[in-house]
Amino acid sequence: MPTLFRFVVTLTILAGIVYGAMFALAMFVEPRKAEMSVRIPPEKLIPKKN
Secondary structure, three states, X not given: OHHHXXXXXHHHHHHHHHHHHHHHHHHHOOOOOOOOOXXXXXXXXXXXXX
16 A cells, blocks of 8 residues: 555656646746748649549
């Protein structure tokens, strides 16, 4: 029983650390806004006829 309890406590602590890191990233990191353009080849614009 003590090893199972230790395992569950370890998993809980690791989950808390991961949750805290995700929360910190969501709160303190601002995404950069920029325009984006993607070139599409003409072959993709013309539908193929079977």
